[in-house]
Amino acid sequence: MSLDIARHARTDASARRLIERQCWPCGRPVCPRCAAQKVYALAEGRVRCAVCRYTFHSLSGRFAGLAGLTPRQWLRLLELFAAKETSHAMAAALSVAYNTAYKAATIVRLAILAGSFDGLAILRGRLGRELGFSGKTLRPVPADAPLADVPVFGILERGDMVFVDYLPDMTPEDMLHFNLHFSLPLSRLGAIVYSDRYQSYQTLVTCGSEVLSRRFVEVAGRIPAVEPRQEGFWAYARERLVRFHGVTARKFPLYLKELEFRHNQRGSDILPILLANLCAFVPDLN
Template sequence: MEQDEQAARRYLRSLCWPDETPRCPRCANAKIYSLSNDRLRCAACKYTFRPFTGRWLDNGALNCSQWLTLLRLFANDTPMAEIMETLSLSYNTAFKATTAIRFAILAHATDSAQLLGPDTRLDSYLKGTRLTGGPACMRMDSIPVYGIMETDQWVFIDLIPGFRAETLFHFHLNFHLKIVRSGHLVYSDKYKNYDTLLLCGNDTLPYDCIRRRRGKVHVDEAETPFWGYLLNNLKRLRGISCQRFPLYLKELEFRYNNRGKDLLPMLDNYLCALVRPGVGI
């Protein structure tokens, strides 16, 4: 068992430092000297750290072999109950660790700087490089709206600048944009270049004002096969909050755009990447 843990640790360290040269997570200086208890110190900025300090991997009370097992299970889209049973973890521990993986995925999206900023309120979960914060309060004027665009079987989920829940409801009531509610999920007909606009709301939204016009909101699944994939997966997940909604959107975007590929090597590298709040990777 100890040998497995040592091997797992060596593997994860090799992903953090592919050239086998430790670097400071603060200033990237390579002149590092060792201290006791697996600690390291930067000769330039004097920062004391451990091999996984400042990385997504450093969020969650798991050892290295547990992380590798969790990453394999997550890559296979294993349900949370099975993850907890396989690793003998409490729900809170498993949830925090899988949240770290989802943040790591989102941090590697092309629009990560925007998504990790105040527009989504995901920044409220981060204190420096640690996932120790809590969800910010969201109401109608702060709940963001996302747009789905799919071309050539490649999907992109975009945070719509300047759009909030109140904007979507305003367009519905005054400009005849059809919207529909499914639980806290609200989505629209095609809008400009987007196949649909959607948001995850909460109890502050005036769902009763959604008009029951004839006909349904139409999202063309022939042109947007991702839409059916998204809905089926969101139905499996219960209790998604508006604050965490972009984490699940970007996870599903990642899985869909990489379907048919081995996700595990990508997830391994993502989790070992440095946390750079507000900076695109």
């Protein structure tokens, strides 16, 4: 059954009910600290745990709690996100500042990443901190600020599914080394550099490495095997990455994981999944 988010987004009360149902599927508040169900109601949707005294609301400790949007604004934003609207369009539609819409869209992307196969490993590591994520908080970093370490991803396709694996032990310098010494073909798409097949991966891909984009050598007559393909993930991702004009190194991992998600869910209604990801607890990184 499809989730009629537009209908729930019509009023504040129905949007809040939908979000509460997502967060508390048993139908009543559950303490996020001790899992107790005995609570006292306070004002404005907040409750206090009768066991540990923690005061919380439906979004406490969850991705959706990282930005100050109302439940109704979140539902509208998810619809716009699913329709691939920009943060500018979201800001205009929700009558909020651009920075608020941008932060909210970033939270949706982080929630998608957290729900992916290697999402927790990414968030727990250096890359998670580079993405502005540190446990229960989000500190957005300007999109054009350089990364301390430029990450490399391996793209693996199995049937209809794609896996975009973060490779923490691989660096752009390694890709350059394979290119110069082992003739691994590389190609460029703006600031993005991608390779021919490497071990089990169809391609290695990275974005924003200055050493790599300056120095790699075109291997005569050879291009990465993903290049001529008209179908599969790279053809899909390539077309969309070209449209994200000037994708920066810092935003690239979030875009790439978003594309992995959209590709694997193509043909399904992604709104219920986005809502579930957004209402999931932010992982405890300690």
